[in-house]
Amino acid sequence: MSQFLPEAFHSFLPNLIQIFYLIATGFFIVGIKRLGSPATARSGNQLASLGMLIGVVVTLFDREIIAFEFIIAGMVIGAFIGIFAAKKVQMTAMPEMVAIFNGFGGGASALVAWGEFTRLDPSIFDTQGLVTTGLSILIGSITFTGSFIAFGKLKGFIGGGRIALPGQNYINLLLTAIALGLVGWFAVDPEYQLVFWLLFGLALLIGVLTVLPIGGADMPVVISLLNSYSGIAASMAGFVLGNNLLIISGALVGAAGLILTNIMCKAMNRTLINVLFGAFGGVSDAGDSDDGDKSYQQTFADDVAIQCTYASKVVITPGYGLAVAQAQHTLKEVANILEERGVTVKYGIHPVAGRMPGHMNVLLAEADVPYDQLYDMDEINPEFKSTDVVLIIGANDVVNPAAKTSPGSPIYGMPILNVDEAKRTIVFKRSMSPGYAGIDNDLFYSDKNQMFFGDAKKSLQELATALKELD
Amino acid sequence: MEAFIFNLFIFVLASFVGFELITKVPPTLHTPLMSGANAISGITLIGALIIAGGPDSVYAQWIGFAAIIFATINVVGGFMVTDRMLEMFKKKEGEK
Numbered sequence: 395m396s397q398f399l400p401e402a403f404h405s406f407l408p409n410l411i412q413i414f415y416l417i418a419t420g421f422f423i424v425g426i427k428r429l430g431s432p433a434t435a436r437s438g439n440q441l442a443s444l445g446m447l448i449g450v451v452v453t454l455f456d457r458e459i460i461a462f463e464f465i466i467a468g469m470v471i472g473a474f475i476g477i478f479a480a481k482k483v484q485m486t487a488m489p490e491m492v493a494i495f496n497g498f499g500g501g502a503s504a505l506v507a508w509g510e511f512t513r514l515d516p517s518i519f520d521t522q523g524l525v526t527t528g529l530s531i532l533i534g535s536i537t538f539t540g541s542f543i544a545f546g547k548l549k550g551f552i553g554g555g556r557i558a559l560p561g562q563n564y565i566n567l568l569l570t571a572i573a574l575g576l577v578g579w580f581a582v583d584p585e586y587q588l589v590f591w592l593l594f595g596l597a598l599l600i601g602v603l604t605v606l607p608i609g610g611a612d613m614p615v616v617i618s619l620l621n622s623y624s625g626i627a628a629s630m631a632g633f634v635l636g637n638n639l640l641i642i643s644g645a646l647v648g649a650a651g652l653i654l655t656n657i658m659c660k661a662m663n664r665t666l667i668n669v670l671f672g673a674f675g676g677v678s679d680a681g682d683s684d685d686g687d688k689s690y691q692q693t694f695a696d697d698v699a700i701q702c703t704y705a706s707k708v709v710i711t712p713g714y715g716l717a718v719a720q721a722q723h724t725l726k727e728v729a730n731i732l733e734e735r736g737v738t739v740k741y742g743i744h745p746v747a748g749r750m751p752g753h754m755n756v757l758l759a760e761a762d763v764p765y766d767q768l769y770d771m772d773e774i775n776p777e778f779k780s781t782d783v784v785l786i787i788g789a790n791d792v793v794n795p796a797a798k799t800s801p802g803s804p805i806y807g808m809p810i811l812n813v814d815e816a817k818r819t820i821v822f823k824r825s826m827s828p829g830y831a832g833i834d835n836d837l838f839y840s841d842k843n844q845m846f847f848g849d850a851k852k853s854l855q856e857l858a859t860a861l862k863e864l865d
Numbered sequence: 866m867e868a869f870i871f872n873l874f875i876f877v878l879a880s881f882v883g884f885e886l887i888t889k890v891p892p893t894l895h896t897p898l899m900s901g902a903n904a905i906s907g908i909t910l911i912g913a914l915i916i917a918g919g920p921d922s923v924y925a926q927w928i929g930f931a932a933i934i935f936a937t938i939n940v941v942g943g944f945m946v947t948d949r950m951l952e953m954f955k956k957k958e959g960e961k
Contacts, residue, residue: 422905423882429898430890436951439901443944446908453911459918464930468917472937479938480945491946492900495907499939503909505932509916513925522869621903628909633872635912641872642879643908649883650902654895661892745892752895759953770892 399455407455414452415639421445422643426650432765449639485760486717488753493544493617496624500537503627507531507634508594517585523634524584528577530630532597537623539601544616552606562607569600604670612669614746614753615658619666622651661745663797663807690826693844695853698785698820699860705782707738709774711811712754713747715788715823719850722761725787728854729763731861741767742774742784742811744792771811778815786813787822788850794835805833819843822853897950904943910936 399407422445428438453459476495483491507530511519519527546552576593583589608616625647632640659666702708710729716722729739741763747754755768769777778784786793789811796803797810813819814837821838823845837843846853890898913936917929 423886426883426886426902426905429894429901430886432891432894432954435894435897435954436948439897439904439944439947439951442901442905443940443948446905446910446940446944449908449911450914453914454918456915456918458915460920461918461926464917464926465914465933468913468930468933469937472934473941475934476938476940476942477945480942480949483946485950488896488900488946488950491942492896492903495900495939495943495946496903498935499903499906499909499943502907502913502932502936502939505928505935506909506912506916509925509928509932510912512928513916513919513921520869618899621899621906624903624906628906628912629876631909631912633869633876635915636868636872637912637915638872638875640908640912641876643905645876645879646883646886647902647906649880650887650898653884653887654899654902657892657895743892752892752897755893756896756950756953768893 404457407457411452411455412638414448415637418445418449418452418639419642421448422646426646484720485757486720488756489614489617490545490548493541493548493613493620496617496621497538497541497545500534500541500620500624500627502534503624503631504531504534504538504594504597506631507534510634511584511590519584521581524581525577526630526633528580528593530627530634531594532573532577533623533630534627535594535597536601536604537620537627539598540605540616540623541601541620543602543605544613544620547605547608548613562603566600566604569596569603573597573600608669612662612664615655615662615664615666615669618651618655618658620651622648622655625649625651658746661809662805663809688839690839691844693820693846695846695856695860697844698846698857699864701783701818701820702732702737702785702857703735703861703864705737707740707777707781708732708783708785709740709742709778709781709813709816710785710787711742711744711747711789711793711813712758712787713744713789713792715790715850717753717757717788719788719852721787721849721851721854722757722763724851724854724858726758726761726763728858728861729767731858735861739767740769740774740777742769742771742777742813744771744789744811745809747789747792771809775812778812781816782818784813784816784819785822786819787854790823790835791833793819793837794833795837796833796835799836803833813837814840814842817842820846822846822848822850824849897947897954900943900950901947904940904947907936907939907943910940 421441425438425442428434507527511527573596576589580589580593605616625644629641629644629648632644732739743754791805793811793813794805795814797805797808800806819842913929913932917926917933
């Protein structure tokens with residue numbers, strides 16, 4: 395756009411662009427800061443998007459940009475797809491959506507590095523430029539394919555369990571080491587095209603191979619980690635182009651992603667190394683179905699309705715089953731009826747209920763569940779002793795006592811909701827199949843527990859009807 | 866070399882700012898936060914503009930074109946979907 399400006403502007407235009415980049419950076423920092431509290435989060439997100447708009451608009455004045463056909467066409471197509479996806483996606487599918495957007499971001503960073511490398515004569519790149527180009531392609535490509543595999547796993551296109559060759563971890567480590575070696579080779583000998591293509595291809599492959607073996611239950615951690623990667627990739631692309639705005643925003647996202655990953659790992663009492671290289675929902679655990687000699691009690695809507703009505707305190711612990719069944723509105727209806735009858739209703743939310751931390755809060759917010767009824771794990775756990783009935787709706791692993799009692803279990807040590815301390819637990823579930831982590835749950839066979847089989851939405855509708863008929 | 870070291874300073878300092886900003890966020894907001902941060906990582910769009918708009922090679926322009934599509938999906942979709950999530954939080958607070 396700069397060629398349309400009067401000559402006089404050209405002398406200080408570069409500085410002006412940098413000043414606007416600085417303003418955009420400020421918007422990002424304040425925006426992320428405001429995303430940290432429910433009261434200011436929405437304005438924070440809007441502030442960040444405004445920062446992005448400023449960054450994009452002033453970049454168009456860059457003297458290097460003279461052809462706008464590709465820019466306009468690309469932005470129109472991208473915006474159309476983005477708007478369509480963002481409007482259509484259901485709240486339950488949020489983790490998939492974040493994963494796939496993230497993949498596009500990482501892919502874009504790899505493409506930017508590739509484009510810059512193609513555009514300019516390799517001989518004018520210095521060593522740092524070449525190293526960051528190589529890293530940008532490596533990290534961006536891993537993010538791209540890794541995110542798509544994560545998307546496929548969450549969607550169920552690819553099996554949720556562990557898909558791995560024997561010694562997969564060593565293979566992955568070896569491939570990563572080779573890829574880093576290729577980055578080095580590329581930096582020394584950029585004119586040798588084969589190295590470049592090998593690096594690109596290998597990076598795409600590593601993304602697939604590192605995410606494929608990770609079990610579905612660990613996918614939130616993986617998405618968060620990939621999010622961090624996409625930030626680092628953007629930052630590296632900033633190094634390639636010598637653009638501070640990219641470096642700073644990318645670093646912010648990279649650091650934020652790492653922190654989130656760490657918080658999530660803590661919530662599951664797992665280390666990052668364990669997530670990346672350990673078996674969770676592994677082959678060995680999924681197979682041991684020795685529930686032949688264990689018995690469970692089955693229950694039906696009428697009975698659940700009676701138990702809930704005569705309870706003084708009911709705690710609801712929702713899980714992903716609630717989300718898939720889109721039952722959050724029906725759940726709210728049931729809770730309303732109970733409250734009208736004078737029953738205290740609270741929601742106990744495990745940090746990783748759903749498939750992403752905080753995902754369940756979003757879903758319940760969608761159904762207008764009041765904020766003050768939502769309790770974090772640490773707040774609700776002391777209350778189970780005084781709870782009459784716990785309704786466990788589509789949650790498995792986050793209420794599995796094996797996390798406390800059996801050191802051999804893959805989820806041992808993970809903090810859980812102590813529902814077994816309540817007087818009665820009722821599990822809403824489609825079948826006796828193990829949960830996402832692929833581990834059997836002893837809670838289901840407890841004397842205090844009853845199973846209410848069926849799709850969560852249908853079961854809750856039946857319960858609502860039964861409750862109304864009790865008058 | 867000097868420019869590189871300078872950029873490295875910026876990278877490291879910005880990382881620390883990122884760490885400081887996120888450490889105390891409540892679990893309730895983790896999903897929107899992740900999604901919002903994700904949208905910001907689409908900042909690479911600015912790099913894509915430079916590649917696609919440069920006159921040097923048609924080949925590079927096509928790569929930049931693809932990069933713009935990818936990055937725009939990330940930016941536009943990411944901010945919108947985050948806004949959709951946060952809107953629900955907002956609405957409830959008004960009711961209370």
